Amino acid sequence: MTVFKGMLLHFWRYKIMVIIVTFLFFGIAVLFAQNQSGEAFETSSMDIKIVNEADSEIADGLIDHLSTNNDVDVVNDYDRDQVVEEIYLMEIDGAVVIDENIESKFVNGASAVELFTDPRGTGSIHLNNEVSKYFRFLDADYNYTGTVDTENTLSTLEHGITVNIADPENTAEASDFEGMKFYTNFAGYIIMLLLLMFIGNIMTEFNQPELRDRVRVSPLKTVSYTAQIISAQSIMGIFSVLILFFGGIFIRWDSLDGVPLDKIFVALLLISLFTLSLQFVISSLTTNKFLINGIANFISIGMAFLSGIFIPEEVLGETVQNIARFLPLYHFTQIYAEPGITWSDSFTHVTILLLFIIVMLIIGIIFENKRKSSFNL
Amino acid sequence: MILMKDVIKRYKEVIALDHFSFSAGENEIIGLLGPNGCGKTTAINCMLSILKFDKGEIEIFGEKVDPNNNDIKQRIGVVPQEIAIFNNLNVVENISFFCGLYVKDSKTRKKLVDEAIEFVGLEKYRKFSPRQLSGGMKRRLNIACGIAHKPDLLFLDEPTVAVDAQSRNFILEGVKKMKDNGTTVVYTTHYLEEAEDLCDRLVIMDNGRNIAQGTLNELQRSISTQESITVSFLDDEDLRKKLKSLPNVVNVEKSGEIYTIQFEKHQNNLPNLIKFIEENQLTYTQISSEKPSLSNIFLELTGKELRD
Ligand SMILES: Nc1ncnc2c1ncn2[C@@H]1O[C@H](COP(=O)(O)OP(=O)(O)OP(=O)(O)O)[C@@H](O)[C@H]1O
Ligand SMILES: [Mg+2]
Numbered sequence: 195m196t197v198f199k200g201m202l203l204h205f206w207r208y209k210i211m212v213i214i215v216t217f218l219f220f221g222i223a224v225l226f227a228q229n230q231s232g233e234a235f236e237t238s239s240m241d242i243k244i245v246n247e248a249d250s251e252i253a254d255g256l257i258d259h260l261s262t263n264n265d266v267d268v269v270n271d272y273d274r275d276q277v278v279e280e281i282y283l284m285e286i287d288g289a290v291v292i293d294e295n296i297e298s299k300f301v302n303g304a305s306a307v308e309l310f311t312d313p314r315g316t317g318s319i320h321l322n323n324e325v326s327k328y329f330r331f332l333d334a335d336y337n338y339t340g341t342v343d344t345e346n347t348l349s350t351l352e353h354g355i356t357v358n359i360a361d362p363e364n365t366a367e368a369s370d371f372e373g374m375k376f377y378t379n380f381a382g383y384i385i386m387l388l389l390l391m392f393i394g395n396i397m398t399e400f401n402q403p404e405l406r407d408r409v410r411v412s413p414l415k416t417v418s419y420t421a422q423i424i425s426a427q428s429i430m431g432i433f434s435v436l437i438l439f440f441g442g443i444f445i446r447w448d449s450l451d452g453v454p455l456d457k458i459f460v461a462l463l464l465i466s467l468f469t470l471s472l473q474f475v476i477s478s479l480t481t482n483k484f485l486i487n488g489i490a491n492f493i494s495i496g497m498a499f500l501s502g503i504f505i506p507e508e509v510l511g512e513t514v515q516n517i518a519r520f521l522p523l524y525h526f527t528q529i530y531a532e533p534g535i536t537w538s539d540s541f542t543h544v545t546i547l548l549l550f551i552i553v554m555l556i557i558g559i560i561f562e563n564k565r566k567s568s569f570n571l
Numbered sequence: 572m573i574l575m576k577d578v579i580k581r582y583k584e585v586i587a588l589d590h591f592s593f594s595a596g597e598n599e600i601i602g603l604l605g606p607n608g609c610g611k612t613t614a615i616n617c618m619l620s621i622l623k624f625d626k627g628e629i630e631i632f633g634e635k636v637d638p639n640n641n642d643i644k645q646r647i648g649v650v651p652q653e654i655a656i657f658n659n660l661n662v663v664e665n666i667s668f669f670c671g672l673y674v675k676d677s678k679t680r681k682k683l684v685d686e687a688i689e690f691v692g693l694e695k696y697r698k699f700s701p702r703q704l705s706g707g708m709k710r711r712l713n714i715a716c717g718i719a720h721k722p723d724l725l726f727l728d729e730p731t732v733a734v735d736a737q738s739r740n741f742i743l744e745g746v747k748k749m750k751d752n753g754t755t756v757v758y759t760t761h762y763l764e765e766a767e768d769l770c771d772r773l774v775i776m777d778n779g780r781n782i783a784q785g786t787l788n789e790l791q792r793s794i795s796t797q798e799s800i801t802v803s804f805l806d807d808e809d810l811r812k813k814l815k816s817l818p819n820v821v822n823v824e825k826s827g828e829i830y831t832i833q834f835e836k837h838q839n840n841l842p843n844l845i846k847f848i849e850e851n852q853l854t855y856t857q858i859s860s861e862k863p864s865l866s867n868i869f870l871e872l873t874g875k876e877l878r879d
Contacts, residue, residue: 196672204660207659404653407621411649413672
């Protein structure tokens with residue numbers, strides 16, 4: 195047990211660094227989570243006052259469009275100052291004034307409506323978006339058919355929107371899932387980086403030839419030594435998985451609908467095991483601390499980029515996507531790739547990760563034996 | 572206790588041990604002496620089966636050494652030449668770690684660790700990390716890590732390098748105490764006075780070979796120089812030729828007015844010299860007679876001076 199304890203003692207020496215890094219990580223994660231919930235708010239309904247001065251199909255269409263997921267109050271005339279005050283007092287989220295000559299203005303490409311919004315609120319952008327979306331679609335239709343057909347435009351618009359809004363339950367789930375997915379991606383990267391660095395540095399201590407000799411002259415069996423090292427490393431791995439997993443649940447506990455927690459846990463566990471086996475290979479190759487820290491950063495950042503941890507995979511080119519298929523971190527992300535993913539969907543990726551782990555262990559054992567025999571010139 | 576017979580060890584072209592034989596009996600301090608690179612560390616590493624050797628036999632406690640013979644290993648302690656401690660563990664943790672490789676029971680271990688700390692005099696530095704220790708203190712910690720489990724056989728590979736005189740005496744006294752408690756010690760050094768003072772028996776190595784062994788007395792008797800007399804004359808005359816003609820004289824050296832005269836037999840040399848002085852009406856200020864020192868022995872056996 196002395197080696198096991200010695201290793202955990204070493205880990206304990208890094209406690210302050212571990213705490214700082216953990217806080218930084220959760221700080222970033224919490225910031226991100228708040229950002230997410232802000233977006234969720236945007237999609238919810240707004241109170242809009244519409245002043246309809248025109249008698250036109252286009253105006254009716256716009257009212258229809260805005261009514262689909264907002265509370266709309268249509269009036270015929272208005273007092274500019276009063277509207278501004280209502281917005282300022284947040285009684286309404288915004289107002290739309292439809293010009294009486296909307297039809298001719300639209301055909302001439304001039305702006306046909308006036309918007310009142312509170313630039314402080316997120317509603318401002320949203321209302322702007324909705325209105326301009328309506329006109330863009332209408333414009334496209336007009337250019338294509340030469341006539342104004344609001345019914346057609348509305349159905350196109352609705353078709354485009356239904357995916358997002360028809361089932362509000364689904365939307366929430368999807369956004370919960372996206373948030374947790376991003377968190378887990380990031381957590382996977384952090385686990386790789388931290389384990390490679392901390393365990394890498396601890397192992398350089400243990401692998402110093404003079405210290406290894408001291409252990410070799412003692413009656414401790416090699417098997418026991420290795421077993422103690424592996425258990426200590428595994429404890430560190432599991433410890434970081436537990437912190438990141440339950441930390442994630444804690445900061446996102448009210449938005450976990452549709453999140454495949456079981457797959458996420460397995461994915462985190464597997465990536466930490468993979469990292470330990472990769473670490474085994476690295477430390478059997480070198481005991482140089484600078485090199486180990488360099489390799490740790492290089493591998494984890496490189497792999498994270500290629501596997502779409504920071505940037506959505508789709509944005510990256512096809513070559514990169516093809517390379518990603520050969521990277522464990524990519525398969526890690528695929529284990530929990532969709533909200534309703536089943537075990538049989540994840541199975542391939544779990545297996546591939548396990549294979550990666552086994553291959554790394556074999557390579558590590560080969561290098562380790564080479565190094566041992568070079569001791570005994 | 573240790574029996575090493577005709578061991579050959581090569582590192583590629585270098586022959587580090589060349590038919591090296593060595594033995595150590597129970598409860599003795601045996602010194603392994605020789606210049607840098609003569610193969611002392613290599614010999615120890617072969618005995619510890621850290622190194623594979625090409626030919627020969629090594630037995631410890633009557634059993635063939637083998638990397639898997641844990642019963643032997645359990646009874647051995649090693650203080651390596653290179654400091655081997657964890658920089659991220661403090662003094663107590665370091666000793667406890669290495670002691671823990673031998674002693675499972677934590678209560679016993681705690682007691683042993685305390686004794687080891689006392690043994691090397693690091694009581695005030697228990698919670699210090701090696702980074703906070705001076706070079707000499709680190710050496711002492713290195714020693715404590717190797718002796719804490721109270722081995723029956725202890726290998727000390729140049730444990731006093733870079734240790735100040737006071738700590739060195741402390742360590743040497745400690746080693747003697749360990750011997751009194753029944754430990755056999757194999758001690759390598761190139762400080763000859765240290766070896767003269769400490770060791771019951773000496774083995775002199777050069778170029779991977781055992782060129783002489785025995786007690787200090789035996790070694791002194793084995794060489795041609797048996798007595799060395801130093802005398803300072805006030806006279807200006809160069810007396811080397813005249814001194815050489817005295818009976819038993821092997822060699823005369825002069826540095827300033829101090830002459831060192833070496834005799835091959837230990838018989839009436841001083842009276843002969845005094846008689847010579849009176850006959851020649853010489854005046855001298857100082858005269859002293861010494862048995863040959865280890866450094867004389869070393870010089871004569873290897874043709875090399877062994878300097879610290
Ligand atoms: N790992 C090695 N590879 C190649 N040659 C080595 C190795 N270790 C030692 N040697 C050579 O073996 C010879 C004996 O070395 P060793 O370390 O045993 O000397 P030593 O008597 O302990 O010297 P010192 O007093 O400096 O400690 C030297 O010539 C050295 O160059
Ligand atoms: Mg040496």
